[in-house]
Amino acid sequence: MSLLQHPAFLRFWLARFVGTGAQQMLMLAIGWQMYGLTGSAWDLGLVGLAQFAPSLAAALPAGHAADRFHRARLVLACYAVQGGVALLLLAATTGGWASRGVLLGLSVLLGGLRPFQMAAQQALLPALVPLEMLARAMALGSAGVQAAVIGGPALAGLLFTGGVGVVYGSCFALFAAGCVVLTTVRYEHAPPPREPPTIASLLAGVKFIGNSRVLLGAVSLDLFAVLLGGATALLPIFAAEILHVGATGLGLLRSAPAVGALLMAAALARWPLTRRVGHRLLVAVAVFGACMVVFGLSTSFALSLVALAVSGAADMVSVIVRQTLVQLETPDAMRGRVAAVNTLFIGASNQLGEFESGATAALLGPVGSVVAGGVGTLLVAAAWLRLFPALARRDRFSPQDLG
Template sequence: MNALLRHASFTRFWAARVSSIAAQQMLMLAVSWHMYDLTGSAWDLGLVGLFQFVPAFATTFVAGHCADRMHRGRLVALCLGAQAAVATLLAVSTAMHTVSRDVLLGLSLLLGAIRPFQMSGQQALLPMLVPSSLLAKATALSTVGQQVSVIAGPALGGLLFAVGVNAVYGTCAALFCVSAAMCAFVHYEYVPPPREPVTAETILAGLHFVWRNPLLLGGVSLDLFAVLFGGATALLPIYAREILQVGPQGLGLLRAAPAVGALGVGLYLSRHSIGDGVGKKLLAAVALYGVCIVAFGLSRVFPVSLLLLAIAGGADTVSVVVRQTLVQLETPDRMRGRVAAVNGLFIGASNQLGEFESGVAATALGVVGAVVFGGCATILVSIAWSQLFKPLAQRETL
C-alpha cells in the first residue's frame, strides 16, 4: 500500500473518487427516498433506475471515444461539476416547493447521460497513474475507497435527513465540487492521439474488442446478469419502511451494509494477491452473493439483514477486483476508454436496469418474492457462466 501512496497523482485521484462516490450515494439515497415519499410506489422507484439507464445506453460509446481522445482527468472533473449542478437544482426546486415526480425523473435522465463519461474516464485513467505491477493492488485500494464512500455517504445522508432533504442535496453539491477540483489537477503522461475520422467503426471499436475476447465478454456479462437479477438496492426503501420498520436512518445503514463487508475484503486484497484459481473464485463469489440476497429477502431481523448484506458486499468485491483487473490488463491503452465504456454500460445496466427489474418484479411477485427470485437467478447465472465461458472459469492468475 505504501508503494501506491507514493504516486501523488494516484493519491489525488483516489481522494477525489472517495469524495465523489460518497456524494453520488447520498444523492441517490435522497432521490429514492424523496420519490417514495412523494408517490409511495415501487414502480416509480424502479423508474428512477430506468431513467438513468436509457440515456446512459445512448451516450456510452461516445463517452468511450471521448475518454480515448481527451485528457481523462479533465473529462472526469467536467462530469463531477455537472453533477454538482444537478444537486443544486434539486435543492433549489425543493426549497421552492416545485419538486415533483417528473422533476426527479427528469434529473435522473440527466444524471444517466453524464455518468458514462465519468466512468469511462475514471476506468481508463487508473492504469496511467501506477505501474502495471501495482494495478491489481491499486484496483483493490480503489475498491476500498469506493466502499468507504458507500458506507459514509448513505450513513451521513441518513443523519442529514434529520435536518431536511435539502441538507443532503447541498452537501452533495459541495462534495462534487471538491472532487472536480482534485481531478482537474491529476497529472499523467498525456500524449494527444493522432487525428482520425470519427466513424461508427472507431466509436464501436471497444464493443468489437470485448466481443472477440471470450474472457472479457464473460467477465463483463457476468456482472450484468448477476446484479441485474440479484440487486435489491431499489427495494431497500420499502424494506426500511414496511418490512424492517427502521425508517430513513435504517435505510442509510442498509445501503451502507454491503460496503462494510466490501471494505474488509478490499483492504485484504490491497495487501494480498488473490492467488491461483481466480476464475473459480470469481464464480464462487457470485454464487455466494446470490445466496446472501435470497437470505436477506427472507429475513425479518434487522441485524441479520445487515450481516447478510455485508457478506454479499464482500463477495461482490472479489468479483469486482478480478473483473476490473482483467479488463485493464487485457486491453491496450489506446482502447481503454472505449473498452471502459462497454464495461461501464454493463455495470450501469446491471445497477440501473436492475433497479427497474426490481420494481417490475416487486409489482408482479411482491417485494419479498422479487428479492428471493433475483438471488436464485444470480446463483443460476454463476453456474451457467462456468460452462459458457471456459476461458474465464479456467483462468488461473490475474
C-alpha cells in the same frame, strides 16, 4: 513498492472519494425533494428512469470521449457540471421554483453525464500506477467508493435537519473540492489522431469484448449474476412483512452489503489476489448466489444482515477481479470504450435486476423471488465454468505483466 509512492493515484483516489460522496448526497436529496413535492412513489421511479435512459444512449460516445480526451480533465468536467446542477437546485429551492419538471430534467442531465465520468475514471486508473500494482489500486479505490457510498447518505441525513438546500450547497462544495484536486492529477497522455467518430470506432469496445472469451465471460457473468441475484428492490418488503424490523431495520439491511464490500475491498488492498483469479471469480459469484438463498429463506434479522454483508464481500471480489482483467487485457487506446461497455452492462444489470425482482415477486412472492434468483445465480456460475473455460482456468491477472 507502495501505492503511497504514487501521488497522482492518491490525488485521484481523494477526488473520487469526495465526488462519489457528493453524488450520493445529490441523488438522495433529489429523491427526498421529489417525494416532498409530489408524495408519489411513481415520481420516485421516474427519477431513476430519467437517469437510466440517457445513460444507455450516452455509453458508447462516452467511451469514445475517454479514449480521445485527457481523462482526468474529462472527470473534472463531469464534476464541474454536477456541481453546477447542485448550485442550480440550491437556487431553485431557495427561490421557490423547484418543481417536478425541474427535478426530472436535471436527473436526465445527470444520467447522461454519468457514463462519461465512469468510462474516464476506469480508463484513467492504469495510467496512474504500475500494472503489477493495479489489482491493489483497484481494491483501494473500491474501498474508497464504498466508504463514500456509506458516508455520503449518512452525512446528507444529518444535513437534512437544516433543509434540503443545505445538502445541495454541501454537494456543490464537495464537487468544487474534487475539481481542485483533479487539476493536480498528472499522467502521460498521448492524444490520438483527430479523426471524426465513426460507427466502427464507437462499437470498437463491443467488438473487442466479443472477441475475448475471458472478457466476455467475466462481463456477462456479472450481468447475469446481478440480474438474477439482486434483492435490493425487495428489501422494504422483507423489512416490513418478513423480518418485522421497520424503517430502522431497512436502513441496516440496505447498508449491510456496502459494509461487507468495504471490508473486503480493504482486505484485498492489503492482500491482493495474485493466483487462480478466474476460479476465485466464479467462486465469488457462487457465494453471492448462496447468500441470496440464505437471505430469502431467513426469518432472523441477524442472519439476514450477515447474509447480505457476505454477499457484498463476495460481490466486491467479483468486481475487482473483473475490472482488473478488463483493464489489463485492454490496450490503453481502447480502455475508455471497453470501460463504457462494462459500465453499460453494470447499469443494465442493476436496473433490470430491480425490475426482474419485482416481476418475479409478483408471481412467486418476495421469498420465492429471492430464492429463485439465488439458485439462478448458482446455475449461472456452474454454466460459465463450462461455457468459458479460458476464464475458469485463468491463473494470474496478466501473465505478460505479472509473470
